[in-house]
Amino acid sequence: MSDILAEAVKxxxxxxxPEGIQFAYGTAGFRDKSTILDPVLYRMGxxxxxxxxxxKATVAVMITASHNPEPDNGxxxxxxxxxxxxxxWEEHATDLANAKDEDIGSALQRIIDAVDIDISLPxxxxxxxxxxxxxxxxxxxxxxxxxxxxSTFTDFGILTTPQLHYLVRCHNxxxxxxxxxxxxxxxxxxxxxxxxxxxxxxxxxxxxxxxxDGANGVGALKTRKLQSHLHESxxxxxxxxGSSGKLNEKCGADxxxxxxxxxxxxxIQPGQRCVSFDGDADRVVFFYVxxxxxxxxxxxxxxxxxxxxxxxxxxxxSGLQLNIxxxxxxxxxxxxxxxxxxxMKVPVxxxxxGVKHLHHKALExxxxxxxxxxxxxxxxxxxxxxxxxxxxxxxxSLESSKRExxxxxxxxxxxxxxxxxxxxSDFLVVETILSTRDWAAEDWNMQYRxxxxxxxxxxxxxxxxxxxxxxxxxxxxxxxxxxxxNKLVAKYQQGRSFVRPSGTEDVVRVFAEADxxxxxxxxxxxxxxxxxxLAGGVGDQPQPPCAP
Ligand code: 16G
Ligand code: MG
Numbered sequence: 001m002s003d004i005l006a007e008a009v010k011x012x013x014x015x016x017x018p019e020g021i022q023f024a025y026g027t028a029g030f031r032d033k034s035t036i037l038d039p040v041l042y043r044m045g046x047x048x049x050x051x052x053x054x055x056k057a058t059v060a061v062m063i064t065a066s067h068n069p070e071p072d073n074g075x076x077x078x079x080x081x082x083x084x085x086x087x088x089w090e091e092h093a094t095d096l097a098n099a100k101d102e103d104i105g106s107a108l109q110r111i112i113d114a115v116d117i118d119i120s121l122p123x124x125x126x127x128x129x130x131x132x133x134x135x136x137x138x139x140x141x142x143x144x145x146x147x148x149x150x151s152t153f154t155d156f157g158i159l160t161t162p163q164l165h166y167l168v169r170c171h172n173x174x175x176x177x178x179x180x181x182x183x184x185x186x187x188x189x190x191x192x193x194x195x196x197x198x199x200x201x202x203x204x205x206x207x208x209x210x211x212x213d214g215a216n217g218v219g220a221l222k223t224r225k226l227q228s229h230l231h232e233s234x235x236x237x238x239x240x241x242g243s244s245g246k247l248n249e250k251c252g253a254d255x256x257x258x259x260x261x262x263x264x265x266x267x268i269q270p271g272q273r274c275v276s277f278d279g280d281a282d283r284v285v286f287f288y289v290x291x292x293x294x295x296x297x298x299x300x301x302x303x304x305x306x307x308x309x310x311x312x313x314x315x316x317x318s319g320l321q322l323n324i325x326x327x328x329x330x331x332x333x334x335x336x337x338x339x340x341x342x343x344m345k346v347p348v349x350x351x352x353x354g355v356k357h358l359h360h361k362a363l364e365x366x367x368x369x370x371x372x373x374x375x376x377x378x379x380x381x382x383x384x385x386x387x388x389x390x391x392x393x394x395x396x397s398l399e400s401s402k403r404e405x406x407x408x409x410x411x412x413x414x415x416x417x418x419x420x421x422x423x424x425s426d427f428l429v430v431e432t433i434l435s436t437r438d439w440a441a442e443d444w445n446m447q448y449r450x451x452x453x454x455x456x457x458x459x460x461x462x463x464x465x466x467x468x469x470x471x472x473x474x475x476x477x478x479x480x481x482x483x484x485x486n487k488l489v490a491k492y493q494q495g496r497s498f499v500r501p502s503g504t505e506d507v508v509r510v511f512a513e514a515d516x517x518x519x520x521x522x523x524x525x526x527x528x529x530x531x532x533x534l535a536g537g538v539g540d541q542p543q544p545p546c547a548p
């Protein structure tokens with residue numbers, strides 16, 4: 001065994017792996033109670049060094065559990081251009097995390113052989129964490145792993161997840177994507193935002209005033225930093241900034257989306273535009289309460305429709321031949337899909353849940369807008385699209401209106417964090433479009449009306465008993481489940497329902513939508529009963545929803 005691997009085994013003594021726990025690198029990396037993650041972080045230090053050697057580039061490691069409660073934490077690896085870790089490495093990560101302390105050397109050797117890594121190459125890793133109190137000791141465990149591998153690293157301390165993705169891309173692209181510093185991130189976004197606002201005329205409906213629910217996390221801190229770069233263009237009040245409340249407790253994008261109500265800690269006037277970030281600021285949803293006190297959510301579907309509509313207009317105005325498409329998951333509200341396809345005439349693809357699946361599909365378009373309904377999303381511009389847009393913005397022979405549209409597109413490209421969904425960047429993109437359209441939140445919401453929906457979760461003995469195909473819209477196992485769902489769906493006006501095993505919790509999720517809330521609730525319930533009966537439900541059979 002090489003010296004480095006022997007050192008890695010020795011180092012494990014300070015980060016012993018508890019017996020009887022199986023870790024799995026899921027769609028969002030490892031996530032668990034922070035108290036048991038120390039050995040996982042050490043091992044991910046080892047793995048990140050290998051990944052860097054394999055890619056001959058700097059990679060990154062983010063320590064966060066996103067929207068989970070504060071006692072949880074997690075870790076995920078980021079590839080050199082800011083993408084999620086390549087899927088084939090998820091297995092390596094899982095193997096290494098589960099290796100006994102004394103077997104770490106052979107687990108590393110297996111990866112080295114499988115990928116054919118030259119272990120003598122240098123490695124370099126960027127590291128950041130969210131605001132969880134468990135972050136510093138877990139960072140230390142990660143750095144221990146990096147040190148035994150002889151890797152260089154930069155610990156950026158507290159950052160949002162998308163900021164770290166941005167930094168590693170800037171670094172590896174030698175500055176082509178932006179300046180590889182946190183300040184550089186604010187400057188890039190703010191410059192694009194201010195230029196896009198420069199010639200905005202007087203507004204009747206759009207007000208540059210917004211309240212941000214920072215989920216008591218890193219998004220609040222970083223928005224404050226951004227604010228000084230925006231000058232007076234936008235009046236932002238940051239609430240839930242972590243000064244008193246707990247991370248993600250009764251607040252944040254996940255709470256607002258799931259509970260369909262405003263977070264605690266905000267005083268909202270009717271019509272006031274509000275924004276919720278999640279705990280690591282890679283998700284965003286908007287909402288407002290109308291004059292009758294009714295809560296209205298503007299989720300990832302509304303955001304993608306808004307963005308695709310605006311970018312589509314700019315592309316046509318520029319005269320460029322670029323295809324725009326939207327990528328959603330099965331959770332997307334049926335009204336949004338119909339609006340995009342039938343009214344906006346934009347092609348829509350459906351991907352499996354999980355950012356990497358959407359990201360991958362979005363690469364099929366020149367301009368690919370992808371969003372999960374939960375508010376995670378961004379826009380990808382192909383290299384060719386980027387070149388065409390930049391060339392058009394500098395082409396003096398073009399009509400000025402075409403050139404101007406292309407210039408606005410270049411600014412939108414700068415404003416959008418193309419590496420991953422970014423709450424801060426997406427928020428600025430939405431503000432730009434609302435301002436350009438002179439829309440209040442209510443005008444935006446009126447583009448289409450969401451169908452009522454319901455999401456339930458069912459506990460079963462083994463959630464892998466449920467298998468799906470067609471981007472999770474059709475269940476292939478257990479036998480008879482899809483047929484049962486089809487029969488139930490047919491009873492309801494505008495009914496739609498699907499089931500899938502969760503990737504992050506030990507449950508099966510059931511989604512249903514229909515013409516009324518009562519029908520959506522009933523359809524979700526009836527499908528849950530089928531899951532319970534056919535897929536080995538545990539505990540009591542699901543009870544029907546109470547009459548309103
Ligand atoms: C993870 C995914 C998120 C997805 C969620 C679904 C990433 C970075 N995150 O948090 O996109 O919506 O899982 O959770 O891919 P579920 O499988 O438990 O429903
Ligand atoms: Mg998140």
